[in-house]
Amino acid sequence: MDPSEIPQRVGPGKESCPNPETEWHSPTSISMSKVLNDDDLLIEILLRLGFPTTLVYAALVCKRWCHLASDCKFLSHFRKLHPPSLLGFYLDDIMAPSMSARFVPVLPQPPELTIVSCRAASFSLGTSQGHVIKCWNGRLFTLHSDKSGFTAAVHSPLCPEGGMVIVPKFILEQNTYGTIIPKEEGDGFSYIFMRVVSNNETTQPMVLVDILQNGDGVWRRYLSLATDQLSLIRWDVRHVLIDDKIYIPSALHNIVVLDLTTSSISTIQLPQGVEYGDRRVVLPHSDGASGMYLIQVKELQVCIWLHKGNNWLPVDTICLRAMCATLMMPGCEVEDEDAPTSIRINQLWVSAEFLFLEMGRCTLHLDVKCRALRKVYEKSKSDESFGHIHPFMMIWPPKFPALKDDPARFALPI
Template sequence: MLGPPDGSILTKVAMEGEKQPQPAVADSSATVSKVLDDDNLLVEILLRVSFPNTLIRAALVCRRWLCHVSDKAFLGRFRKLHPPRLLGFYIDTGMGPCFTPMLPQPPELAVVIDRACFCPDTWQCRRAHVLDCRNGRVLTMLQDGPRFELGVHTALCTLTERGMTTFPPFPRYNRPEGRFCIWPCLISKEQGDDLSYFYVLIESSEETSKVTVRVYMLQHGIWCTHHTLATDQPSLPLWDPKLVLVDSKIYITVAPRNIMVLDLSVSSCSTICLPQGVEYGDRDAMLSRADDASSVYLIQVKELQLHIWLHKGNNWLLVDTIFMSEMVANLRMQDYTVEDEHIDVLRILQVGDNAEFVFFQMGRCILYLDIKGKTLRKVYEMKDKDWYSVYYIFPFKMVWPPIFPALKPNLQGIPFASAEVTKISNVHRVC
């Protein structure tokens, strides 16, 4: 029977290892230089660094590296390989908004997570509300008695750069005569490296089938009337309608079986019927943005089954069905009871773009489903001080694109020095 090697054998192996010829340092350096001096190889290496903040660090090596990582074609390939990562979410359960990170996260993102963990209530106000969160910008409404203040907070800035860029108050609205229901909504849209904000007022008559939608756009610090469209539609549901902005189209859940589509590019209004047998209930369905401007996703949960539909052209396509009974059982959650009734109903709180993920509420637990990976896990549990329901959840993802430093025009292919970088403060946003 063979046993462990004795000390003499280990000593012999060690001595033989010492006799092995060691590669020359110069040869090793030459090999590294040969690889890094090849632009094609360097680009392939940089494509595999995974995180945008690592790209910024790579850009600080020299101007040549900066040119590679800031190239539009490179950034397009990088984003396709590494979509913006979900860092956490802002949640309000009745005690004010707070940030909850998605754990675990790689060590490279520790600083980014710390900067995202700001609390809107840190500003001097009685109450804060998160209204929108997209590409690192958190739109917040601060309430102090009867006064309201609206502004956007760039969460990933450094402490010295943090603050709130104030927005003007929402447009005043003259309520029409008669019995009407009014729903105000705020949506955002990525345009290049910036965001555009739209304020939407949905006005539904309780006496007729008329629905009027007023769209305002924030331009140069002023809410300007963008569109006003009226149509005859079935009455809006009793719960708040949900809006999704895809390119120039606003999709609105106007009725249990219909979606109203406002095309802002041609000032038209149309209606999409939901798939056969699908209806909007109490938080059991939600729309999701699609990359294709002519498409939209519909995510529905029913009896622990998740159905993902894609509307493209004039047709609905069922792209996936996920059976969640076993997933929920594997969480080993104890049933939460109210008046001796077990609550095992999944309610959709929020969905990701391109149907990437879903946040559910089940009892006092918030669950996160990674649709692509088919994994379900608990990410939040409401405490005794929380209300039983969740007011909202806003996912917070890594910003895109990264902001690279600006250089003096006469530098080329040489390492950076402190005097050579005209502005590096911008890199703090994601570094």
């Protein structure tokens, strides 16, 4: 949230922190001043605000509060306690080019996020602007194709005044697997364009990686590598980028790891008894701090695995049968205990915090930590498919007011 949008409760004149020496010394004001003038206690209070929007309100009180709220160490602690909230998701179907992506809010939303939720809902994306390929940190990445190639663009639904950023065009040859991966760096993004070329001119499939550095205007070749390990890439399971390694699903039960740092390729096998099929096994996005996760849905059971070192470790198992039964909604019924139930994963998020599942005509949101399942969308009869779900999260870090004495430190990027 931009502080300029917050209603001002006082006049435009110079404002300072409350001074207990010049105010009436009631027992309440004395106790309050002891708390508010103690940085350690004030930090504990700020940590309990819960939302970055509220944190910006607090930073407007005075310069001291702004210094405390925008401190990097404090923000790191705040984020661990209060991860960015899920505002909703963009629903897009690449198989229906005449339909534009639409935003579906996940309700109810807390009052503190009302403004940003309304802004995300009011943002529209025309069919001429392409399809959504990813949402990340309050931004929307779209891909549009024409005869001259592919054009990617970055939209900021929560800050539309910033306009749209166009990524330089790139070419994707026929019969070629290709993907563009945005990578957040500082106050902007770099982009990785990876493609696997296999044709009569090459004896082995070639992996080509081009990189567009943040602030650069030209794609540059980063590596070119011949390999047989990427001849069976799966199109139905999405790759992930974790710590400069691209994890690419392949064959029935392999994950090919392309290490951009060492320019090498290795293979990880899925856990024993697990194989890909009909969007029942996926790799979630991850911050890389804890490792790589894998999610499997088998009938009405969700299994979460973590790959660390050279081993797969079972992290959690969640039974959905009782949760689905309590929904009591058409298209989400579990009629027969012995009958196989069709359920697929549409999307999930960092470290498998939540999942979007498809069951019947319904899209369900599963909060892994709270073990809560709820319906967030129901497909109409005219819908041919669910399309792809792209979770849209609250921006982090928040944008604090720029102070005159130190503008660079406090003008944090959106």
